[in-house]
Amino acid sequence: MDFHITYMADDSHNRRDESRFKNIYLLRLSYKTGSRTGLNMDLEYFSQLFFGGLTRGSIYALIALGYTMVYGIIELINFAHGEIYMIGAFTALIVSSVLTLFGMPVLAVVVLAGMAAVVYSCSYGYTMEKIAYKPLRNAPRLSALISAIGMSLFLQNYVLLAQTSDFLPFPSLIPDFEFWEPYAHILTSPELVILITTVVVMILLTFLIKFTKIGKAMRATSQDKMMASLLGINVDRVISVTFVVGSATAAIGGILIASHIGQINFYMGFIAGIKAFVAAVLGGIGSIPGAVLGSLVLGWTESFFTGYISSDYEDVFAFLFLVLILIFRPSGILGRSQAQKV
Amino acid sequence: MTVKNELIKSILASIWFMFLTFPIMVIKVNTVTDTVEWRWYNMAVVGIGSFFISMLWRYLIRKKEEGSKKEKKDTVGPVQRILQDKKYFLPGIGAALLFTIFFPHIFSMYQTNIMISALIYVMLGLGLNIVIGLAGLLDLGYVAFFAVGAYSYALLNLHYGVTFWIALPLGGLIAAFFGIILGYPVLRLRGDYLAIVTLGFGEIIRLVLENWNEFSFGPSGIANIPKPGFFGFELSLQATTTFTFYIIVLLVLFTIFVINRLQNSRIGRAWSALKDDEVACQAMGIDKAKTKLRAFALGATWAGMGGVVFAAKTTFINPASFTIWESVIILCTVVLGGMGSIAGVMCGALLLILLPEYLRDFGEFRMITFGTVLVLMMVFRPGGIIENVRNTYKFEKSSQS
């Protein structure tokens, strides 16, 4: 009889950590290495890494936007943001499977599943804010952070229990375009779609924040909540909208990445979330261009690091990067440093 | 009128949650057989459940708001009153001690082993309580120090044959050293950044352990770690378990003693002040850096010692035991019990570790419950089950009104 089964080593923990999960957390870049002899091959390898990093960075950016917007408005690290992204991917998978079984045409499935994922992610983001953060608006920041961690744990295990702990295959929603064939050895069609989508989302978001009424309200609220509410801005509504918009971009990221990697599981949000957070901090948390810039920098450094040095320590590298940024430039690349008022 | 309002609100909440949980709770696609399983039963449960929960939720929120409106509320709850009352306190402690002493003789070895795990968590919780509860530094990488302790013992034993008794203080010291290494660069960071950096640090330690095969034997871990020795005697498995149990009980008592002393000392007050207001704290002549480092190092020491006991108890360790979620569970015990309160943290740890163990069916709901507990505690009772109360002083000449 074996008496050594204890809590700390029981299977519910091992489940999360077996090495088979390694590197499938977020992105598996398939490098077509070949025999790297000539200068041309080196250049090709370099450009693969370059575009791989760009794709990676775009995904990070889609998630990082949510972090940065929420932080900009209520100064909360929304720990559960990665879970929203995971829920987006799951919803897309479930809806697309059901619709496919009903015999819907591919294009309709893709559009409907995408819409469902965005709608559901937004709803989860909205509800999460109402339950876990709104009652803590005036509480110490530590309380809200702990609540966010709880929310993250809850959502992960909710999906684990209601669906499965296994990896689920995710259909490749993006086909290989014929016209792109000549360039596909450097940048694949799905990567191209990811890049284009990211750029479109960024433009829309910039438009929303710069030129719409709610965007103006968001900027006002992030400057001074009290003053904004005195001027008749419904701060609660602005915060809700922020969560909803952030969730929508995360959901888009979730679908793109899931269809790119080809599989999802309940844990995918965590590492992706942490890395996106690193990116947001790197760029300067609270700054939207900063989040994009930080994401690209992180995507590239990771891509080149794994491509030229070692893929074993990829995640270590990301965390190390975070620690170093926070120590040496806590305000990030584009962030404004705030002197504490005494 | 209001009843009708309440009902409408609850029905809306119910509909909303049925909608929200629909794809994930109701639909389940079997990708192998290409069939869809419709679990309408779940939807009914969610609908009815959220109807009542939303009522309860609004009731509790209202109560909380009314509570905070009252100027001065009685912060001393019934539990503290019992704890403070010598009449109940001493016999209570005596009974608990007696129960603990005879525990391994009354219950089976299996139960004793569970209790050892729970007590390791008590120790970890109390250690983390120094960092979070006393000094107010949210450390999400606490498990890293636990890992450092466990691997210190395992590796020192493997390479140099270091025994448990030497490894115990050594593991604590090495962990404290790591605590300072981590603590030093993050001193300037604000609360939530600190949380993320410590989380990153914890993951770095785990990933290094997982990937550096030559050093730590990677994911396969280290086996055959000796159990604690008893003056060179060979003990039976049963006796070793009992012995380990007493060791951890003594360590917990030692921890309580130390934390109790620290709490009401110059250092403890400095931590408390640091938690409340860093600027004012420095203006009182307190060295912020030194005070924070002390908290990190002390907290880590306990995690390190806990790690040594853990390695000795399980005789096998691998990186899978030291994930971020262990840190979250320990955090959960501290938050549930009551940050800063020794009795609270102990209750929290015992509740959270023992309850799922005894409610077998409950096992798979463990993590989701932890998540729920964290959110609910923060929303409704941020002080925890047993709130920490400040030490009061009596003065003969005091003119208390």
Next chain:
Amino acid sequence: MKPILEVKNMTMDFGGLRAIDNLDLFIDKGEIVALIGPNGAGKTTFFNCITGIYTPTSGDVFIDPDGDGKKERINNLKPNLVTRRGLARTFQNIRLFSSMTVLENVMIGCHAVTKAGILGAIFRGPSTKAEENLIVEKSYNILEKIGLAKYVNELAVNLPYGAQRRLEIARAMATEPFLLLLDEPAAGMNPQETLELDALIMKLRDNEGISILLIEHDMKLVMSLSERIYVVDYGKKIGEGTPEDIRSNPVVIKAYLGEEIEEDA
């Protein structure tokens, strides 16, 4: 007699903004000096520069607690070290340790002048015990002196506003300063409380021998308390002298009342 605090040519820039411009100031032993000026003139920034919260862009801050000419430059010291050298301050926006009791707040102030470490705290030997008793006793005495003894075991946040301001002073006193920097001690007080504060500050100077530099907007209090007054505006010193000098100084009047008396200036 040499001044106990001497500030020379202090300048503080925030980005392009010059918050303090070439300011000189000194305080003699046992003086009560006021620093006045319109809102945003840089008074609190000046305090922050002296106490180490900010490092001034240029200039020097010297202290000489005994007035014997042995000056020490304290520009680059951290706030806790400045406090340890005997400069204590209060804050304009009350910064008490809100989760702690009144007594504990004052006990924290004793931190700088005591030294028990981790091991001392754990083993609690005779010297630690003695020190601990001393801290409690000293803190209680200070509370009695400041008139807060009846609140000893109350949480600091539950105190009335005026009492919180006094508690800030009590806490600063516990660090055993030779110079006390008070940042708007009377803000938000009613006339009765302000009168009591006036008496309290006098008492601190007369009985404890502590010199005082205060920022204050309540002109009645400033005029009745201070022996000398510095007036700053836009970070520049625009006036200096006894209360009578200041009252009749046209530049000061202009800064306070605006442009309408320009022709008099």
